[in-house]
Amino acid sequence: MVNFQYYTPTKILFGKDTQHKVGEMIKSYGYDKVLFHYGTGSIKKIGLYDQIVASLNEAGVSFVELGGVEPNPKLSLVHKGMELCEKEGVQLILAVGGGSVLDSAKAIAAGVYNHCDPWPFSSGVKKLEKSLPVATVLTLSASGSEMSNSCVITNEDGWFKRGFGSDANRPLFSILNPELTYSVSKFQTGCGIVDIMMHTLERYFCACEDVALTDHLAEGLLKSVIDAGRIAIENPTDYEARATLMWAGSLSHNGLTGDGRKYFMRCHQMEHELSGMYDRVAHGAGLAVVFPAWAKYMYKHALPRFCQYATRVWGVEMDYEHPERTALAGIRMTEEYFASIGMPTRLSHLDIDESKFEEMAVKCTFFGKRTLPDYITLDKEEIIDIFKLMV
Amino acid sequence: MVNFQYYTPTKILFGKDTQHKVGEMIKSYGYDKVLFHYGTGSIKKIGLYDQIVASLNEAGVSFVELGGVEPNPKLSLVHKGMELCEKEGVQLILAVGGGSVLDSAKAIAAGVYNHCDPWPFSSGVKKLEKSLPVATVLTLSASGSEMSNSCVITNEDGWFKRGFGSDANRPLFSILNPELTYSVSKFQTGCGIVDIMMHTLERYFCACEDVALTDHLAEGLLKSVIDAGRIAIENPTDYEARATLMWAGSLSHNGLTGDGRKYFMRCHQMEHELSGMYDRVAHGAGLAVVFPAWAKYMYKHALPRFCQYATRVWGVEMDYEHPERTALAGIRMTEEYFASIGMPTRLSHLDIDESKFEEMAVKCTFFGKRTLPDYITLDKEEIIDIFKLMV
Numbered sequence: 001m002v003n004f005q006y007y008t009p010t011k012i013l014f015g016k017d018t019q020h021k022v023g024e025m026i027k028s029y030g031y032d033k034v035l036f037h038y039g040t041g042s043i044k045k046i047g048l049y050d051q052i053v054a055s056l057n058e059a060g061v062s063f064v065e066l067g068g069v070e071p072n073p074k075l076s077l078v079h080k081g082m083e084l085c086e087k088e089g090v091q092l093i094l095a096v097g098g099g100s101v102l103d104s105a106k107a108i109a110a111g112v113y114n115h116c117d118p119w120p121f122s123s124g125v126k127k128l129e130k131s132l133p134v135a136t137v138l139t140l141s142a143s144g145s146e147m148s149n150s151c152v153i154t155n156e157d158g159w160f161k162r163g164f165g166s167d168a169n170r171p172l173f174s175i176l177n178p179e180l181t182y183s184v185s186k187f188q189t190g191c192g193i194v195d196i197m198m199h200t201l202e203r204y205f206c207a208c209e210d211v212a213l214t215d216h217l218a219e220g221l222l223k224s225v226i227d228a229g230r231i232a233i234e235n236p237t238d239y240e241a242r243a244t245l246m247w248a249g250s251l252s253h254n255g256l257t258g259d260g261r262k263y264f265m266r267c268h269q270m271e272h273e274l275s276g277m278y279d280r281v282a283h284g285a286g287l288a289v290v291f292p293a294w295a296k297y298m299y300k301h302a303l304p305r306f307c308q309y310a311t312r313v314w315g316v317e318m319d320y321e322h323p324e325r326t327a328l329a330g331i332r333m334t335e336e337y338f339a340s341i342g343m344p345t346r347l348s349h350l351d352i353d354e355s356k357f358e359e360m361a362v363k364c365t366f367f368g369k370r371t372l373p374d375y376i377t378l379d380k381e382e383i384i385d386i387f388k389l390m391v
Numbered sequence: 392m393v394n395f396q397y398y399t400p401t402k403i404l405f406g407k408d409t410q411h412k413v414g415e416m417i418k419s420y421g422y423d424k425v426l427f428h429y430g431t432g433s434i435k436k437i438g439l440y441d442q443i444v445a446s447l448n449e450a451g452v453s454f455v456e457l458g459g460v461e462p463n464p465k466l467s468l469v470h471k472g473m474e475l476c477e478k479e480g481v482q483l484i485l486a487v488g489g490g491s492v493l494d495s496a497k498a499i500a501a502g503v504y505n506h507c508d509p510w511p512f513s514s515g516v517k518k519l520e521k522s523l524p525v526a527t528v529l530t531l532s533a534s535g536s537e538m539s540n541s542c543v544i545t546n547e548d549g550w551f552k553r554g555f556g557s558d559a560n561r562p563l564f565s566i567l568n569p570e571l572t573y574s575v576s577k578f579q580t581g582c583g584i585v586d587i588m589m590h591t592l593e594r595y596f597c598a599c600e601d602v603a604l605t606d607h608l609a610e611g612l613l614k615s616v617i618d619a620g621r622i623a624i625e626n627p628t629d630y631e632a633r634a635t636l637m638w639a640g641s642l643s644h645n646g647l648t649g650d651g652r653k654y655f656m657r658c659h660q661m662e663h664e665l666s667g668m669y670d671r672v673a674h675g676a677g678l679a680v681v682f683p684a685w686a687k688y689m690y691k692h693a694l695p696r697f698c699q700y701a702t703r704v705w706g707v708e709m710d711y712e713h714p715e716r717t718a719l720a721g722i723r724m725t726e727e728y729f730a731s732i733g734m735p736t737r738l739s740h741l742d743i744d745e746s747k748f749e750e751m752a753v754k755c756t757f758f759g760k761r762t763l764p765d766y767i768t769l770d771k772e773e774i775i776d777i778f779k780l781m782v
Contacts, residue, residue, distance in 0.1 A: 001634050003406025008399055014650070015394025210631035213615040213639055220607030227603060240601035243392045247650065248604055256647075259405070259638065 001210050001260035008254045010147045011173040014247060016239075018177045019051055019137050022094070023059025025173055026135060031091045034135075035084060036065040037105045039097040043139060046183050052096055052137065064088045069097065071282060072154045072161060072275055073104035075119055081108035082118075085132075092133045092172070099143025099152075099195075099283075102136050106151040106169045109134050121164055122153050128166040136174040141181055141245040142192030142284060144199055144253025146174035154276060160363070161276030163268070176250065178242035186233055189245075190341040191284025193229040196249045197222060198287045202265040203258035205298075205305060207375060211260045218257040219312045221248050226313075226337060233341050266372045267294050270383060273360035274352075281350055288343035289350065292335040293389035297382075299327045301375035306330060347390045357387040392601050392651035399645045401538045402564040405638060407630075409568045410442055410528050413485070414450030416564055417526060422483045425526075426476050427456040428496045430488040434530060437574050443487055443528065455479045460488065462673060463545045463552060463666055464495035466510055472499035473509075476523075483524045483563070490534025490543075490586075490674075493527050497542040497560045500525050512555055513544050519557040527565040532572055532636040533583030533675060535590055535644025537565035545667060551754070552667030554659070567641065569633035577624055580636075581732040582675025584620040587640045588613060589678045593656040594649035596689075596696060598766060602651045609648040610703045612639050617704075617728060624732050657763045658685050661774060664751035665743075672741055679734035680741065683726040684780035688773075690718045692766035697721060738781045748778040 013021060026034060036052065043049045056063055066081050085093070085108060095105035109132035111118035120126040136146045145151070149170050152163035184192070204218045228244035235241070251257065271286040299306040307323050310316040310330025319326045335345050344350050361383040365371060372378035378386070404412060417425060427443065434440045447454055457472050476484070476499060486496035500523035502509035511517040527537045536542070540561050543554035575583070595609045619635035626632070642648065662677040690697040698714050701707040701721025710717045726736050735741050752774040756762060763769035769777070 001406075001631055003404075003409065006403040006405065009402075011400075012395075012397040014397065015392075018394065210634075212618060212631070213612065213635045213642075216611030216615050217608055217642075220611040221604065224604040224607050240392055240603070243601075243651070244604045251604075251608075260634070 002208060002262050004259050006255055006259055007167055008147060008170065010171045012147065012176060012250065013173065014176045016177060016179060018175045019048065019180065020055050022052060022135070022137055022175055023055035023057070023061050025175070026056070026061050026092060026094065027059040029133070029172065031133070032061050033088065033090055034061060034063045034092045034094045035081060035088075035090045035108070036063040037069065037081060037093055037095050037101060037108070038065070038067045039069045039101050040067065042183070043096055046180065048096065048137070048139065048180060052094075063094070064090065069101045069104045071100050072279060073100040073107070075107070075153055075155045078104055078107040078111065078118060078153060082111045085112045090132075092135060094135050094137070096137040096139065098138070098140030099145045102134070102138075102143065102145035102171070103151045103153060105134050105136070106131070106145070107153050110151070110168070119153070119155055121166070122151070122155070122162040123160070124162075124164060128164070128168045131168040133172040136171050137180070138174060138176050138246070139180045140184055140188065140192055141242070141249040142195040144196070144249050146171060146176065147250040147254040149255075150253065152272070159276050159279070161272040163272065174250070176246050178239055178246045181242050181246060182237045184236070186236070186342055188282070189232055189236065190343045191282045192245065192249065193225060193341055194284040194288045194338060194343055196225050196245065196252045198267060198291060199253040200257040201291065202267055203261055203263045204309065205302065206261050206263040207302070208261040208263075214257060214259050214261060215308070221252060221257060222313045224248055229341055264373045266374050266378060267291050269364055269372055270294070270386065273364045276363070277356055277360055278350070278352060281352075285344050285350065288338040288345055289347055289390050292331060292338070292345055293386050295331040295334070296389055297386045298375055299331060300324065303327055354388070354391065357384050361387065393599060393653050395650050397646055397650055398558055399538060399561065401562045403538065403567060403641065404564065405567045407568060407570060409566045410439065410571065411446050413443060413526070413528055413566055414446035414448070414452050416566070417447070417452050417483060417485065418450040420483075420524070420563065422524070423452050424479065424481055425452060425454045425483045425485045426472060426479075426481045426499070427454045428460065428472060428484055428486050428492060428499070429456070429458045430460045430492050431458065433574070434487055437571065439487065439528070439530065439571060443485075454485070455481065460492045460495045462491050463670060464491040464498070466498070466544055466546045469495055469498040469502065469509060469544060473502045476503045481523075483526060485526050485528070487528040487530065489529070489531030490536045493525070493529075493534065493536035493562070494542045494544060496525050496527070497522070497536070498544050501542070501559070510544070510546055512557070513542070513546070513553040514551070515553075515555060519555070519559045522559040524563040527562050528571070529565060529567050529637070530571045531575055531579065531583055532633070532640040533586040535587070535640050537562060537567065538641040538645040540646075541644065543663070550667050550670070552663040554663065565641070567637050569630055569637045572633050572637060573628045575627070577627070577733055579673070580623055580627065581734045582673045583636065583640065584616060584732055585675040585679045585729060585734055587616050587636065587643045589658060589682060590644040591648040592682065593658055594652055594654045595700065596693065597652050597654040598693070599652040599654075605648060605650050605652060606699070612643060612648060613704045615639055620732055655764045657765050657769060658682050660755055660763060661685070661777065664755045667754070668747055668751055669741070669743060672743075676735050676741065679729040679736055680738055680781050681777075683722060683729070683736055684777050686722040686725070687780055688777045689766055690722060691715065694718055745779070745782065748775050752778065
């Protein structure tokens with residue numbers, strides 16, 4: 001177990017009808033001027049927009065609004081949000097939506113507070129120390145952004161998708177009502193399930209030893225998500241399944257399932273190249289393609305851990321004479337599960353061919369400036385080999 | 392799953408050598424005058440006292456000190472600490488020790504900030520809304536006070552031991568170095584293991600349904616603690632085992648293993664009467680006596696849950712025809728485990744007879760003013776029956 005810092009200051013209000021408390025919550029922190037930030041309209045369809053407006057009005061919180069956040073949120077809209085905040089003297093960004101809206105809000109908050117373009121934070125040139133407060137009302141169980149230190153933005157100038165971590169990115173409070181995810185499509189629900197699982201799997205598969213407690217928590221979370229995922233896909237209004245996915249989404253990326261580990265999110269890095277290059281690719285769907293390929297490439301270098309994953313999470317019987325069979329069974333069950341919840345598992349399912357492998361691999365190495373740490377180090381050639389296994 | 396609020400703002404620094412950062416951490420929050428609060432001298436024996444003083448001096452944090460906190464911390468010392476803080480203009484209480492020192496610090500902080508005797512908070516007459524900041528350096532894995540909202544104090548005037556919860560009780564930051572627990576005796580280590588397990592077990596055994604994720608996290612935590620407990624008792628300087636116990640101690644009582652549940656800590660309530668009445672009884676040792684008796688009294692009223700506990704945590708095979716056998720096997724294995732780590736499991740092991748059962752039961756019902764919610768409501772008579780099963 002390696003030394004770690006754990007810091008999850010975000011206050012969570014979880015459960016039915018909690019969205020009606022948003023105005024009162026903001027006011028309790030002494031804020032009364034906010035940017036109400038949202039996506040491309042689904043919150044209006046489900047009536048949430050009106051509920052938020054009513055709650056803000058009732059609490060005496062004034063707001064300006066900016067909708068239009070797209071999946072893979074864009075830097076240009078962030079700049080627009082910053083202008084609005086500066087002009088209107090906004091004190092807090094209220095993000096109502098899924099991970100893209102939340103990340104867009106975090107980027108706006110970072111830019112406004114520091115009076116600068118936030119892209120240098122994303123690209124790692126500058127370190128974010130402080131930010132404007134962000135509050136969230138979540139409508140999609142996936143990114144974990146509602147509790148995480150992470151913010152991922154796409155710069156249309158070159159289609160770079162970059163994420164960065166800073167405790168200043170952690171929201172002040174987040175409101176999680178599972179009912180607000182009832183209307184999420186089966187496909188988006190599937191994407192969310194994969195994203196949640198991957199946040200834990202990226203941490204789980206690392207070379208650190210002696211993390212028994214973190215292992216057990218990670219495995220328990222994965223088992224819960226796998227079960228709840230099946231139910232939510234079949235019955236989108238099952239409260240308990242939606243609640244499990246929503247809370248697991250937060251816990252999977254707030255640090256808990258990585259405590260005591262030194263990890264690197266290499267599958268996310270490769271997926272960022274994929275959905276950065278092909279804007280139509282949903283992040284979770286991309287991950288469902290990346291993980292099985294990565295696992296098949298890597299399992300021989302971490303056989304005991306892949307066996308632990310297969311036996312504890314998927315209930316595979318350990319084959320002590322042929323442990324590679326156990327490991328592969330776990331990978332196969334993961335891939336089959338992803339397919340069963342409607343996810344693509346090969347690039348062909350996304351209508352993507354080999355033509356950009358080289359370019360994506362080069363970008364993933366920051367044009368030769370880095371390799372990806374893993375059980376074996378991943379440089380351009382290895383990344384291309386993994387992309388080839390996605391075909 | 393019921394609605395819940397999750398709020399764990401305490402920043403955790405976990406790992407080797409982290410205690411040397413205490414001065415720098417305090418300073419980073421802008422404080423420079425603290426009360427250094429500790430127990431009856433063990434921190435001097437292990438050299439920690441000098442390390443803390445050096446770190447405070449180096450960071451330019453001035454301090455006054457108050458040692459002498461005993462197990463089951465007393466209100467009289469809290470009053471003494473308050474006087475000192477008020478006289479010296481202390482801004483933060485630094486608690487270095489185990490749960491008793493931390494709780495004593497929390498009570499001092501509550502009293503100083505609110506300019507009042509803190510006992511009304513403990514006895515539930517007043518609600519604690521704000522408090523002076525408390526920082527901790529932990530030397531005992533047990534109470535979870537380093538991250539919890541809880542504070543338990545004993546009033547020598549009548550020997551009432553009372554705990555209360557408030558988010559204002561959550562420490563600002565806590566430093567957790569497992570090496571600082573190497574010198575904890577086998578007996579105190581055992582008491583800590585039971586306390587950690589009980590914080591999760593009290594939450595686990597409640598009537599709420601559909602808490603699959605919280606269940607899996609709780610079961611994973613319990614399995615880790617059971618394994619690490621065996622190792623730490625046998626080899627007190629096993630870093631990984633000590634680390635598992637320390638981090639599990641924090642997670643077990645910070646809310647995580649109770650999210651989505653409505654629970655009541657009835658075994659703790661009964662144990663508080665025991666160690667409130669018999670000051671020589673260590674809290675964890677008392678709990679090791681209370682839980683098996685409570686479980687034997689209660690299992691028939693929650694058979695499926697006791698079976699889930701037995702099968703998932705202890706690996707008992709489910710006997711579908713005689714589920715009560717499965718449930719009892721889980722209880723028996725818990726009791727045997729407590730005994731194996733050197734804990735008493737009967738009142739006779741503590742040299743306590745039946746003479747005070749009536750008085751303790753009366754106190755536990757707040758002199759007839761409350762009953763304890765449970766699978767079946769516990770009033771004075773039921774509490775006496777449970778005490779009788781401890782004989």
